Amino acid sequence: MAEVEKRRGSAPVPHEWTYAPAPESREIVSIHERYGLFVGGEWLEPTETYTTLSPASEEPLATVAQATPTEVRHAVAVAREAFADWSALPGSERAKYLFRIARILQERSREFAVLESLNGGKPIKESRDVDLPLAAAHFFYYAGWADKLEYAFPNRKPRPLGVAGQIIPWNFPLLMLAWKIAPALAAGNTVVLKPAETTPLTALLFCDVVRQAELPPGVVNIVTGDGSTGAALVDAPVDKIAFTGSTDVGKAILSRLAGSGKKLTLELGGKAANIVFDDAAIDQAVEGIVNGIYFNQGHVCCAGSRLFVQESVAEPVVDKLKRRMATLRVGDPLDKNTDVGAINSKAQLEKIEELVAAGRDEGAEIYQPPCRLPERGYWFAPTVFTKVAQSYRIAQEEIFGPVLSVLTFRTPDEAVEKANNTPYGLSAGVWTEKGSRILWMAERLRAGVVWANTYNRFDPASPFGGYKESGFGREGGLHGLAPYLDGNGGDA
Numbered sequence: 001m002a003e004v005e006k007r008r009g010s011a012p013v014p015h016e017w018t019y020a021p022a023p024e025s026r027e028i029v030s031i032h033e034r035y036g037l038f039v040g041g042e043w044l045e046p047t048e049t050y051t052t053l054s055p056a057s058e059e060p061l062a063t064v065a066q067a068t069p070t071e072v073r074h075a076v077a078v079a080r081e082a083f084a085d086w087s088a089l090p091g092s093e094r095a096k097y098l099f100r101i102a103r104i105l106q107e108r109s110r111e112f113a114v115l116e117s118l119n120g121g122k123p124i125k126e127s128r129d130v131d132l133p134l135a136a137a138h139f140f141y142y143a144g145w146a147d148k149l150e151y152a153f154p155n156r157k158p159r160p161l162g163v164a165g166q167i168i169p170w171n172f173p174l175l176m177l178a179w180k181i182a183p184a185l186a187a188g189n190t191v192v193l194k195p196a197e198t199t200p201l202t203a204l205l206f207c208d209v210v211r212q213a214e215l216p217p218g219v220v221n222i223v224t225g226d227g228s229t230g231a232a233l234v235d236a237p238v239d240k241i242a243f244t245g246s247t248d249v250g251k252a253i254l255s256r257l258a259g260s261g262k263k264l265t266l267e268l269g270g271k272a273a274n275i276v277f278d279d280a281a282i283d284q285a286v287e288g289i290v291n292g293i294y295f296n297q298g299h300v301c302c303a304g305s306r307l308f309v310q311e312s313v314a315e316p317v318v319d320k321l322k323r324r325m326a327t328l329r330v331g332d333p334l335d336k337n338t339d340v341g342a343i344n345s346k347a348q349l350e351k352i353e354e355l356v357a358a359g360r361d362e363g364a365e366i367y368q369p370p371c372r373l374p375e376r377g378y379w380f381a382p383t384v385f386t387k388v389a390q391s392y393r394i395a396q397e398e399i400f401g402p403v404l405s406v407l408t409f410r411t412p413d414e415a416v417e418k419a420n421n422t423p424y425g426l427s428a429g430v431w432t433e434k435g436s437r438i439l440w441m442a443e444r445l446r447a448g449v450v451w452a453n454t455y456n457r458f459d460p461a462s463p464f465g466g467y468k469e470s471g472f473g474r475e476g477g478l479h480g481l482a483p484y485l486d487g488n489g490g491d492a
C-alpha cells in the first residue's frame with residue numbers, strides 16, 4: 001500500500017490535459033464543382049441551381065440542381081418506366097443489388113463520412129461510427145428480406161406499390177436515405193428521392209454507388225432542391241410519399257394528399273422525455289443525458305430534450321451534468337476529437353437562438369460551459385436550462401439544437417404525466433435499476449420508442465416511429481417494409 005502511494009506521489013502529473021489537433025483528411029473525397037439531377041442512371045443538366053456550403057466554415061462546396069416541377073415529373077416518369085422490370089425481378093435478384101450497395105457503402109465509408117461531416121457539420125467520429133455503419137446495416141438488413149416477403153406477410157400476396165417519392169431532412173442525410181431507399185427497393189418499388197436543401201452531397205455521392213452496383217437505370221433517382229422541389233414531388237404522379245421532417249410540413253403534406261389515393265408515411269418531430277429515477281446509476285445516466293441531447297448537436301428528432309430528474313437526486317445529477325458538459329469539445333467537425341460540431345445552417349442557428357432567448361425571458365436559468373467557438377460558421381455551445389416550468393416554450397417546442405431543459409418529478413405517476421404532456425410522441429428514456437419499473441413506465445409512455453438505461457440506440461431490425469404529432473408509419477424492421485407493399489394489412 002505504502003509503495004503504491006509513493007509511486008503515485010512521484011508520477012509526473014501534467015497540469016492540464018489538452019488535445020492535439022487530429023484532423024481527418026478531406027483529400028479522400030473529390031467533390032465535383034457542379035452536380036445535375038440523377039435520373040435514369042444519367043446526370044441531367046438542370047435548369048436552375050444553388051450553392052451548397054460547409055456550415056463549419058461557410059465555404060461553398062458545390063453547385064447543385066434546384067429541380068423544377070417539370071424535372072421532378074420527368075424523374076417520376078422515368079422511375080415509372082423502370083418499375084415494370086424491377087418489380088418483376090425475383091426477390092433474390094433484387095437482394096443481390098442491395099447487398100452490393102451495402103458492401104460498397106462499407107468499402108467507401110471513410111469517403112462518405114468525411115463528406116457527411118463537411119456538408120452537414122456533424123463530428124467525424126459520429127458520421128464514421130454511427131451514420132455510415134447504420135446506413136450500410138440498413139441495406140444489409142433489407143437485402144435479407146427481399147426474397148422472403150411471402151414469409152414476412154403470410155397469406156397476403158404482398159405487391160410493391162410502384163413509384164415512391166421520398167423526402168428527407170438534413171440531420172442524418174445518408175442514414176435517412178438508407179432508411180427510405182432500402183425497404184422501398186427490397187419490396188420492389190422504384191424511387192425518386194429529394195435530399196434536404198442544405199445537405200445534398202452524400203445523396204449525390206450515393207448515385208455513384210448506385211452506378212457501381214449496376215442497379216438498373218431509373219430504379220433510384222435523386223432530385224435535389226429546396227422545399228418547392230419537395231412539394232412538386234408530393235404533387236407528382238407517385239404512388240406513395242414517405243416524408244421525414246418537421247411536423248408543420250408533414251401536416252401540409254397530409255392535407256395536400258387527402259383524397260389523392262397516394263399512400264403516406266410521416267416521420268416528424270419530437271420532444272422526448274429522458275427520465276432519471278433516484279435509484280439509477282447516476283454516472284451512467286449522465287452519459288446518457290449527454291448522448292441524448294448533445295449527440296449530433298441535438299439535431300435529432302428523438303433527442304432527449306426534456307430531462308426529468310427525480311427531485312431527491314436532481315442536485316447531484318445537474319452538478320455532474322455541468323461538470324461533464326465542460327469536457328465536451330466543440331469545433332471542427334473533421335477533427336476526430338470533436339464532440340459537438342457545427343449547427344447545420346444559419347436558419348437553424350437563428351431558430352435555436354430565438355428559443356434560447358425565450359427560455360431566458362420566461363425565467364429559466366441557463367448554463368453553458370466555457371468554450372471558444374470558431375469565428376466563421378454556425379455554432380452554438382452546449383446549453384442546459386434549469387428552473388424550467390412545463391409551460392415554457394423551451395419545454396414545449398422542438399429546439400433541434402444542443403439545448404436541454406431540466407424539470408423534476410417526485411413519483412412515477414407524475415413522471416408519466418409530465419412526460420406525456422406534449423403533442424409529440426416519438427421516443428423516451430428511462431433510467432432506473434428496477435426492471436419492473438422500466439416495464440411499468442414503458443407501458444404508460446406515449447412514445448414510439450422507449451430506451452431503458454441507454455439512449456439513441458438504433459438497429460435496422462427495430463421499428464422506429466411516432467405517436468400523435470410525431471407522425472405515423474414505422475421505419476426499420478418488418479414494420480418498415482409494410483408501408484411499401486400492397487396487401488400487407490399495414491397502415492395508410
Ligand code: NAP
Pocket residue numbers: 167168169170171194195196197198225226227228229230231232234244245246247249250252253266267268269270300301302398400426465466470471
Ligand atoms: P423540414 O423543413 O420539414 O424539411 C424536411 C424535408 O422536406 C426537406 O427535404 C425539405 O426541403 C422538404 N420540404 C420543405 N417544405 C416542403 C413542402 N412544402 N413539401 C414537401 N417537402 C418540403 O424539416 P427539417 O428542418 O429539414 O428537419 C428537421 C425536422 O425533421 C425536425 O422536426 C425533426 O424532428 C424531423 N425529423 C424527424 C425524424 C423522424 O424519424 N421522425 C428524423 C429526422 C428528422 P428543404 O431542405 O428545402 O427544407
Ligand code: MG
Pocket residue numbers: none
Ligand atoms: Mg426546411
